[in-house]
Amino acid sequence: MSFIRPNIRHPQLAVNDLGYTRANYEGALSTLCAGCGHDSISAAILQSCFELSIEPHKVAKMSGIGCSSKTPAYFLGNSHGFNSVHGRMPSVATGANLANRDLVYIGVSGDGDTASIGMGQFAHVVRRNLNMVYIVMNNGCYGLTKGQDSATADRGSASKKGIPNPYSSIDLCETAIQLGAGFVARSFSGDKEQLIPLIKAAVSHRGFALIDVVSPCVTFNNTANSTKSYDHVREHMNATGTFDFVPLKEEITTEYEPGQTEEITLHDGSAVRLHKATESLDFSSRRSAMNEIEKHKEKGEVLTGLLYLNPQTPDTHELLGTTTTPLNQLDKDKLCPGSKTLDAINDSFR
Amino acid sequence: MKPTDISNPEYFHKVVDCQYACPAHTPVPEYIRLIARGRYSDAYMINWESNVFPGVLGRTCDRPCEPACRRGRVDEEPVAICRLKRVAADNKDDVKHRMPVIPEQKNGKRVALIGGGPASLTVARDLAPLGYSIDLYDAQRKGGGFMRSQIPSFRLPESVLDEEVNYILDMGINAHFDQYVDSLKSIVDKGYDAIFIGTGAPRGRDLAKLPGREDGDANIHVGIEWLANVAFEHTKTIGEKVLVLGGGNTAMDCCRTSKRIGGKDVRVVVRSPKSEMKASPWEIEDAEHEDIPIYENHSPKEFVTENGRLVGMNFEVVEPHYDENGKRRLEPTGEIVFMECDDVLMAIGQENAFPWIERDLGVEFGEWDMPIVDKTTFQSTLDKVFFGGDAAFGPENVITAVAHGHQAAISIDRFCQGQDVTERPAPGTNLLTQKMGFHEWTYDNAVSDDDRFIVPLADKTAALSDRKMEVELGFDLQQAYDEAERCLNCDVQTVFTENKCIECDACVDICPTDCINFTNNGEESDLRERLKAPATNAEQDLYVSSDLKTGRVMVKDENVCLHCGLCAERCPTSAWDMQKFLYTVTKAGQDKEAVTPCTK
Numbered sequence A: 001m002s003f004i005r006p007n008i009r010h011p012q013l014a015v016n017d018l019g020y021t022r023a024n025y026e027g028a029l030s031t032l033c034a035g036c037g038h039d040s041i042s043a044a045i046l047q048s049c050f051e052l053s054i055e056p057h058k059v060a061k062m063s064g065i066g067c068s069s070k071t072p073a074y075f076l077g078n079s080h081g082f083n084s085v086h087g088r089m090p091s092v093a094t095g096a097n098l099a100n101r102d103l104v105y106i107g108v109s110g111d112g113d114t115a116s117i118g119m120g121q122f123a124h125v126v127r128r129n130l131n132m133v134y135i136v137m138n139n140g141c142y143g144l145t146k147g148q149d150s151a152t153a154d155r156g157s158a159s160k161k162g163i164p165n166p167y168s169s170i171d172l173c174e175t176a177i178q179l180g181a182g183f184v185a186r187s188f189s190g191d192k193e194q195l196i197p198l199i200k201a202a203v204s205h206r207g208f209a210l211i212d213v214v215s216p217c218v219t220f221n222n223t224a225n226s227t228k229s230y231d232h233v234r235e236h237m238n239a240t241g242t243f244d245f246v247p248l249k250e251e252i253t254t255e256y257e258p259g260q261t262e263e264i265t266l267h268d269g270s271a272v273r274l275h276k277a278t279e280s281l282d283f284s285s286r287r288s289a290m291n292e293i294e295k296h297k298e299k300g301e302v303l304t305g306l307l308y309l310n311p312q313t314p315d316t317h318e319l320l321g322t323t324t325t326p327l328n329q330l331d332k333d334k335l336c337p338g339s340k341t342l343d344a345i346n347d348s349f350r
Numbered sequence B: 001m002k003p004t005d006i007s008n009p010e011y012f013h014k015v016v017d018c019q020y021a022c023p024a025h026t027p028v029p030e031y032i033r034l035i036a037r038g039r040y041s042d043a044y045m046i047n048w049e050s051n052v053f054p055g056v057l058g059r060t061c062d063r064p065c066e067p068a069c070r071r072g073r074v075d076e077e078p079v080a081i082c083r084l085k086r087v088a089a090d091n092k093d094d095v096k097h098r099m100p101v102i103p104e105q106k107n108g109k110r111v112a113l114i115g116g117g118p119a120s121l122t123v124a125r126d127l128a129p130l131g132y133s134i135d136l137y138d139a140q141r142k143g144g145g146f147m148r149s150q151i152p153s154f155r156l157p158e159s160v161l162d163e164e165v166n167y168i169l170d171m172g173i174n175a176h177f178d179q180y181v182d183s184l185k186s187i188v189d190k191g192y193d194a195i196f197i198g199t200g201a202p203r204g205r206d207l208a209k210l211p212g213r214e215d216g217d218a219n220i221h222v223g224i225e226w227l228a229n230v231a232f233e234h235t236k237t238i239g240e241k242v243l244v245l246g247g248g249n250t251a252m253d254c255c256r257t258s259k260r261i262g263g264k265d266v267r268v269v270v271r272s273p274k275s276e277m278k279a280s281p282w283e284i285e286d287a288e289h290e291d292i293p294i295y296e297n298h299s300p301k302e303f304v305t306e307n308g309r310l311v312g313m314n315f316e317v318v319e320p321h322y323d324e325n326g327k328r329r330l331e332p333t334g335e336i337v338f339m340e341c342d343d344v345l346m347a348i349g350q351e352n353a354f355p356w357i358e359r360d361l362g363v364e365f366g367e368w369d370m371p372i373v374d375k376t377t378f379q380s381t382l383d384k385v386f387f388g389g390d391a392a393f394g395p396e397n398v399i400t401a402v403a404h405g406h407q408a409a410i411s412i413d414r415f416c417q418g419q420d421v422t423e424r425p426a427p428g429t430n431l432l433t434q435k436m437g438f439h440e441w442t443y444d445n446a447v448s449d450d451d452r453f454i455v456p457l458a459d460k461t462a463a464l465s466d467r468k469m470e471v472e473l474g475f476d477l478q479q480a481y482d483e484a485e486r487c488l489n490c491d492v493q494t495v496f497t498e499n500k501c502i503e504c505d506a507c508v509d510i511c512p513t514d515c516i517n518f519t520n521n522g523e524e525s526d527l528r529e530r531l532k533a534p535a536t537n538a539e540q541d542l543y544v545s546s547d548l549k550t551g552r553v554m555v556k557d558e559n560v561c562l563h564c565g566l567c568a569e570r571c572p573t574s575a576w577d578m579q580k581f582l583y584t585v586t587k588a589g590q591d592k593e594a595v596t597p598c599t600k
């Protein structure tokens, strides 16, 4: 008997620019329920970091509490990580980011961790525009504590208990757009073709990037009356379009029909290329994004894909005017300039 | 692609690479698991059913299974399948009581077997339990054919061979040894219901036209004749300086035997580059381990004699050249090399020879003066005469001879019962889930990280001083266990049930070797390029499901599946299950109804 992942890998695994294979980005074997959507998202994060050739030690995985928040153990085993208190990942991530701005911050949270206990922290990290990717593994329930309805569960949706949820739901994408996030997207754990380029773009985006990923909980919320089940999401999913992530070094050669295809250059020079499903959506307009999301909701559909993108928002460091050097690279004199400097600063406030 | 038809036994059979490659289709993983459990007798009997000579083959088999072994595609070396077989043979209990019961009451049919090698003995083994009366004729003093006369005792102790030959001869076989059959007609005239010819490929090639051949004759020997003479102790010594010509396994046996009976400076001289020598890599390794040098690209030019006695040989150094099709030509460089010697052993190939078969009996001969033999039924153009082993299609090896013997026995049985020999029995199959519980399977699904274990050898000096001392000691039981654990259990199949799958991707994400994909269907060549990991090994099938809910299909590349069962472990709906596929070649008389028609 065993449930141990073998050490053997495919002999012809692809190698990225760093000479690493995907195996170098693996973590421990998942202990989540078999078939959990969260595992697919972990696999998508892993694949994205591999494809972006990010050095594993340049990533910090931040999370709160929940099945979703456990997942950082299951990918990027060679990266930094902090599994914080329930709903408090944003403040820990803020601290870490202020201390070392050179790392890629990948926050992983759940709908409970974000939209219930962590709602306050979430709102403010969006407002601060912390440079991080914030992934919500959204299953509409508290998976870890046996499936209670969460604040993102749709009104009327019923989990395994069978009782329809009486409350209206929080739409994290709309909230984030309203609070000023520069990158907002929604996806589905069962659609890696969409999810992987979204994660890659989110990593390349400077500032706060939210991806709300609907991620079925097979054990408690994959029922016929749940709006977060595999079947329901597949039947009601509607994408804003398809999406390519174009890394910086790759020359852009393909020509597209104007109107349907839009290209947006990100802060680091890479680009996202969108092939829009509808001309009515304008990715740079918050109002258009909100409209589009609500329009689909009225039809009972889940709108996925990139929803809103503004690559030019100033992030926390820019807003605060902090040093461009990570604190661990500053020498003692810079970090602790002495009482004279402190006096000078205090004097300036008098 | 069309959905894979897993009800066709050949599909899963092919996934068990070793068993598929074994000419007798021995259920390898089944016996390897039994070895790991210490059930040596059971492991032996599984082998014995399929390949008749587990003790012999566990030491000498050409092991076509090993290059085919999946482990070799995901690790540096395949499982030591062959040497594990020996573990079963060496550690079994007395198995005599497990041998088939031979009916007192015969079925009234008489069969003659000409030649007493593995092919004939296999026919005897399959037919005797069915009540046939069997006469076996062989020119040698004892049974076993080339296994006795050619394979040296330091690779195959006589006691091992005797044991396994006797299991068969003890089935009431009427053996006539020391009896060379010089006329097939004389046998036909005895009124047998069927005759099986398993006379091997007994003629060693000579270099008759090379200058000096006649003069040096006293010290120039045909390798296989010389080996037989050593085996039967007509030859007891050889000169100190020996040249062995040829690059096949016979050359390796000749040089190693020479070293043991007086040869001091023994050299192997081969025309081709060493990398293209025909001998199995392990046989070359063994010769080199005994400090026997191999001279490559040396083409024999002449035997040099002085006063009517061989003193050496001249060789022309050649250089291999390859044309655009990769075809090789050996071009002389002009350089001539002289090598001194006392004796020369020619191991440059064997041929069939049927001087004793009258050409007017109805047994037709075709190209190369070889009998015309049906590849499936082994029947000749004279309906009651069947061929098998090296006699049928030229020199091969013991396991091929055994496989032929099984098939010929089916034909002979059907022929004697008045049934159509072209109708072949279907294989026996069984597919059964191995799930025992949560995270629990009947088999050791954890994949061992161990490298292939090396079989310990006897002390070199001692081994070289005794022709009969077995060089390989065999695995001890701990090594056997550890080596057995390297086996990936390829017979435990990943079986997919479409209508259970919810397309959650859990299996895709967990699979350590990226076998599983959910994607849009397409032509095979297109699919192979679109999979998560390149599916470049076209010899390995793609397992394709019918359409799933999303319109996609599941495509699994069988190539490097570790049979670890993690897909089944992670699947929330048991759409994947690990099921053991047992495939057995049906033997003579084991089926009542033949079902698969032969497609000639």
Ligand SMILES: Cc1cc2nc3c(=O)[nH]c(=O)nc-3n(C[C@H](O)[C@H](O)[C@H](O)COP(=O)(O)OP(=O)(O)OC[C@H]3O[C@@H](n4cnc5c(N)ncnc54)[C@H](O)[C@@H]3O)c2cc1C
Pocket (backbone or CB within 6 Å): B060, B061, B062, B114, B115, B116, B117, B118, B119, B120, B137, B138, B139, B140, B144, B145, B146, B147, B150, B151, B179, B180, B181, B182, B198, B199, B200, B201, B202, B224, B227, B249, B250, B253, B356, B388, B389, B390, B391, B395, B396, B397, B398, B399, B401
């Ligand atoms: C030097 C050498 C080493 C080998 N080593 C290996 C090895 O390690 N592993 C392996 O798998 N294979 C090996 N082989 C090959 C293997 O021995 C043969 O492929 C195999 O034995 C063929 O079996 P068979 O039943 O067809 O005939 P054989 O084993 O050749 O038996 C034929 C028998 O028929 C007898 N015979 C022939 N003509 C007549 C006649 N007219 N009347 C009566 N009797 C007759 C012969 O005396 C002989 O006993 C080796 C071969 C050689 C030459």
Ligand SMILES: Cc1ncc(C[n+]2csc(CCOP(=O)(O)OP(=O)(O)O)c2C)c(N)n1
Pocket (backbone or CB within 6 Å): A065, A066, A067, A068, A069, A086, A109, A110, A111, A112, A113, A114, A117, A137, A139, A141, A142, A143, A144, A145, A150
């Ligand atoms: C301060 C605090 N309150 C409550 C809990 C109990 N608790 C653990 S996980 C969890 C909900 C997690 O839900 P979500 O973030 O959606 O994660 P999921 O398990 O669904 O992925 C709760 C309420 C806790 N661990 N800490």
Ligand code: SF4
Pocket (backbone or CB within 6 Å): B016, B017, B018, B019, B028, B029, B068, B069, B070, B071, B078, B079, B081, B486, B487, B488, B489, B490, B491
């Ligand atoms: S790993 Fe085991 S079952 Fe698979 S081919 Fe090798 S010996 Fe056979």
Ligand code: SF4
Pocket (backbone or CB within 6 Å): B494, B510, B511, B512, B513, B514, B515, B516, B560, B561, B562, B563, B564, B565, B566, B567, B568
């Ligand atoms: S058994 Fe399943 S998980 Fe394991 S290698 Fe094969 S397909 Fe992959």
Ligand code: SF4
Pocket (backbone or CB within 6 Å): A035, B500, B501, B502, B503, B504, B505, B506, B507, B508, B567, B570, B571, B572, B573, B574, B575, B576
């Ligand atoms: S784990 Fe099972 S249900 Fe999920 S995709 Fe694989 S086969 Fe389908």
Ligand SMILES: [Mg+2]
Pocket (backbone or CB within 6 Å): A066, A068, A110, A111, A112, A137, A138, A139, A140, A141, A142, A143, A150
């Ligand atoms: Mg949740």
